[in-house]
Amino acid sequence: MSEAILNRIRNIVIDYTNKHQYESALFWSDKAASLSQYHASDVYRLAQSMFHMKQFERAAVLIIKRKLHLKYNAFRYLVAKCYASCKEWQLALDVLETVQPDGSTSMVSKKILLEAEKVEGVPEDKEMIASLHLLRGDIYEAMDVRDIAADCYKEAVKADVFCYEAFDRLIGHHMLRAEEEQDLLESLPMRKQCKSVEEQNLLRFLYDIKLKKYNKPGQLEVPDSVDNLHENLDIATSLAERHYYNCEFKTSYKITENILKCDPYHGACLPLHVALLVELKESNKLFYLAHQLVSRYPELPISWYAVGCYYLLQPKKQELARRYLLKTTLLDKMYGPAWLAYGHSFASENEHDQAMAAYFTASQLMKGCHLPFLYIGLEYSVTNNTKLAEKFFSTALEICPDDPHVLHEMGVASCTNNDYQSAVEYFNKALNKIQELGDEVSIEEWKPLLNNLGHVHRQLKNYPQALTYHRQALVLSPHSADTYTNIGFVLSYMGNYLEAIEYLHKSLGLRRDDAFTASLLDTVIEQFSDSDIPVYGEVVEAPELPPTCTREFAYKPEDSLIDCQSEKPRKPLQPAFSDASGDSTTATPSPNNPLTFNYKLEVTDNYTTPEEAKCLDTPMSGITALNYTSHDESCSKDNDLGTSMTGMSYPHTRSKGTVDHDDSTWWARKRGEAHSGSTGTLSTSTVHGQDGSLLDQSAFTSPVTEQGGNQVFSTDDDMELDDSTDQ
Template sequence: MESLCSRLRELVQDCIDKHLTTSAIFYADKLVTFSGSAPADVYLLVQAYFAARQFQRALSLLRTSNVVEQNAEFTYLAGCCLAEAGEWEEVLALLGDDEADQEPTAAEDSVLEPPGGGAGVRVQAGMACLRGRAFEALENRGRAAIWYKAALRLDPYCYDAFAALVDGHLLTNEEEVALVEGLRGRLAEGDRWLELLMRVRCKKYFQPEVVEEALRELEAPAAPAPAADAEAATSHQQTVVAEIGTGSGALDPEAAAGGGAAAAAASPIPYMTPPRGVSRSGVEGGSGSNTGTPGTPGGGGGGGGSHGRRGGRGTGARRGARGATTAAAAAVAAAGQETPYAGGSGDERMDDAPASGAHHPHPHHHYQTPHQAHAIHDAASPETAAALAAPLQRRAVVSPADGAGGGGGGGGSGGYGCGLGGNVDVLTCRAELLFHKGEYEAAYALTRAVLLGGSDPYAMQLLPVHIAAGTQLACSGAAGAGPRNDLFLLGHRLTHEHPDLAVSWYAVGCYYLAARQPEAARRYLGRATQLQRGFAPAWLAYGHAFSAQDERDQAMSAYRTAARLFPGLHTPQLGLGAEYCATASLLMAERALLLAYDICPNDPAVCHELGVLMYKCGQVAAAAMWLDRALALVPGGKCTVHWEATLVALGHCMRKLCRFADAARCYGEALALAPASPGTLAALGLVAQLSGDPRVAVERYHAALALRPDDPFTADMLREYAEMAAAEEEAAAAAAGGPGKAPVLAGVR
């Protein structure tokens, strides 16, 4: 019977690995009957149910077998079943929510091996991460952040927890960097690549030069392996192949525990995704009182070594170490992050500051709204597109000469790095950095080469920054109709192939934003927010779509929801401040904008909006200070068309301060960026009029009216100036005692 059970265990695991779920369930069900419901075999059957998405059935089996509390792995698997079924309150009831004053290292169910070592991530880290998911689903994001950080403290290789913190914008830039610094000393030797990748995945608003250096080290080719290491690797591969071929030590409960039913009951439970070619049977010999840990790899004799991700370990090191459910807890909560926004046109009466400006999306994206000059920026620093072509053609990108700080951790010197230049995650971080620098063309070219060039058309992590850059280029018209057409085709393909993903409808909504159809954009972006409430780009674009149609209440509602869901983002507060400013709620606008500034003091869009607010409050000198700071913070120090509104607003401040030469300079720079701007031409005419240069003033007024004939301000100023000039001519003629010359503007009425 034991030989039959052993063969069935191998067969069931092989069926699970090959995704033959019906076969796996069939044979695992028979195995449980043959072995008398041994815990290890019950676990295997639950795995098969889980793989077949029969979560309630898996949960029922765990409960009826009375094994949920027997082992941490059973508890964790039961929690996973409840999570997949959407029963988040039950998840917390099962796993518990210990008080944060307990340290995770004091967990009752301790592990003797190093975190992340051997065959897998510690189950305690998985349970902490699952608690975080439960709290996030229940919209208690502060508590979720605590448990995600606890998971990383329990095992720094629990990347799910790190991704949840970063992608969910639960932490500020400083908190993310501090978290990565805290994990540095706990990673295994040779895993510097992981530390660098975590660092570049953080927000890129502060220390962009550090991010650039880390990216170069990741992209630089890896150092060649020494001959001794190559021989050792070859020997290791031959050993693994021999184990797979001969089945050495594989699934023989009698060899591990002395045979009989007791051995079957005490056999260890395999991981849900066990390592290939590794024994799954190494059980503790003797009485069998301690049930083996799921996935405990071991040689046939109950203590043999096994090969894991980072080296092997004996079964004895873990034996009995995970006998009870974990009581892990965490400490310290989370907070925020950043991104920008601004609004307005600058073509109003000269005494109204333009509420236009720099709506900078975080690579996760704000979008430029059609009727407002929202620049999608983020404070970070640039990189050239030329250095980006190579990574797409070969898997190693930056040459040794370019690899700043090379050789870190991965060994080697002289410019060697980690050799991850062509990896999609690294390319995503590179594209995000380019986006934050305002190099939208380079970011779009990089992402387009991967998504549309055939390299990886389904790289989901690249889609948000690709869509953001494409929307920015399409709104500005800087790259012609290409980006808009690409957005249309991408949205069509994604909604056809992945209609259940929020990013698919987000792409469609952004296409309609770029096409100046905000009403249609709202419909699709609303659907994206319903599919995935935790998708920040959709919420921000949703607010922008309402703002584009002056739907202030709905826009503020979208921004408030985003501010609640993503405490690490400053963009929702920035959007709220701009909307409050547009509705003359100046006190509320100041509160929201200062909160955005606290989260992200280096965002020029925040400074722009604060400048507009100060102008509306009559504090012209303070407004000039904020606007000047905004221009100083522009990525690269060179203004683009997205910052034309900031230059116009600064010109208004200089005019109010009677600094007409500075005002004319600001208007001139703005006109160079956007030559067909009637508001800027009218402002130049007014400055020329105040400076006593009537001919230039008339020329500017006429040029403005040629572009926008129905502009009431320019028409009024021109008519008023014509009447004033006619009166002066008549007065001069009367004083001379003769008929006066026809005034220059006599024909203009």
């Protein structure tokens, strides 16, 4: 056979390989190898064609029989790659490592390197050094020997600074911490391997932007020589990742959404986009994305990871979430985010042991990421193992010192250890970080931080500051029963029992089965009953009168309850009505005939008895009204005109890092990973009628009617609000 025909067949093989017609390439490469009596270059092309056709063992046997793997690194790499594709990890390592005469192992024999000759169409041995280190690192990582794998990846990227796969394994799999990543970048021989300064600057920029994921995003500075990289999708993905790790989820989501519009299946962007959809609780968009991925790429782990994350957002479908997340780990057991989500599914059902097992696996796979250590600490905190919780929180803080989640949990751990000064420092740092985020902050997510600041200041007996933080939390979440209880708790310490009872009533209106709030309410009521007796209305100062003298004063219905400061308490008497001229009348008040209340107070020589004081007990939710007695009879009946506040009952859920009302118990829980600020005011004058409807307080100023000698207050719709009063 002439050399021209053989060269023609070799060109046909190369042409079909470039066209991805591997079956045709395999057919002609087999003929070329036979015609050349298995020349090294033809054997290499034939083995490559078999590898492309996934005939791995056949390709390995072809090379080993001719012992070409002992002479050329390219054949050595191809044989090891075939065994690794069959998951024969030990056989692959045996091929890669050569035993030296001194007993040590090496990737390449020095003797073989000296004897190897250059073959056309086969890469040189020096060109394959980085690939051999990369493959060796992949094998060790698959065998869960991650420390050696990381060393192999470092050697690969140092042998060839353009070997992005090795660099991506180190960074994408979170094998290194921030300082180790920076040391690696500084140790790369860019100046030696790059042919120009411009090439060196480009390489440093592309690697540097992937390293600083915990740094502030800032403005992207692209070298002038490569200004067009502003629109590169990989660069945009790296920028979105920075926003994500700085808790700027909405900004990051906008970037990833634009990326997927240009490239719907961008491999580096998809895991980040799925995490953002979970954080922002966009279940509908996540369902659509998962459906598209499964229908097009059922063999990829990201497809089933998206399905598992969708079910993770459904409260009662955690079993389905675990099923699909487990399938993700079977496809790629190194997929760290799937292990994190797998732990979340157990933690949401209070299965702490299984959750921690999943988090520990994630921590081994993501050594340079702070999230696994944060969640392990949370589980230990929930199970009251505060020492281990603080240890893992400290590890997370070392990796990511500016994450407000970590700072918040460190504050909770300090509170548990009764180190309130340190807790205040951590909480204030977290609050400062949140204020920097602005609209990125989720209202519901950061309400526990304000409440916890209130708890700590209460422990430090700084009650006004504690009350301020609790009221700020109430503005963020007006329907939080916990916050109402917290405010009532602080007010009771401040001696403001009346307002404390009001807030505790509102808390029970939102969550009636809260045992702590009910017990606290009973205690505050007992303290209130032992305190000074209050009277209603504004008392105008007047000289002390003889016991038999009386005087009148005007009562304003809008006046609030005040404490009586007189040495001799006065007993309210039966009100009389008078018209505008001051004459007594029994006419019904109306807009054209306004009436005013007049009270007669009798100064007594003795203090009011506890039985009489009961007349002044009032409910703290709803309208507060007076109790009346006749002029010649002692007060003996509680004629409470108030109505209890009614409202929807909200389920009691545990928020991340929430400190319980009990001083000895501090909660810590946050699942799921979302932010916009809002302002509002709390209204304490809301009135509810007997049917639960909201009523205007001004409606209770009219009219007053008499029925059978009893005076009855009613609203415009004749809703009766009080029992009868003895005359």
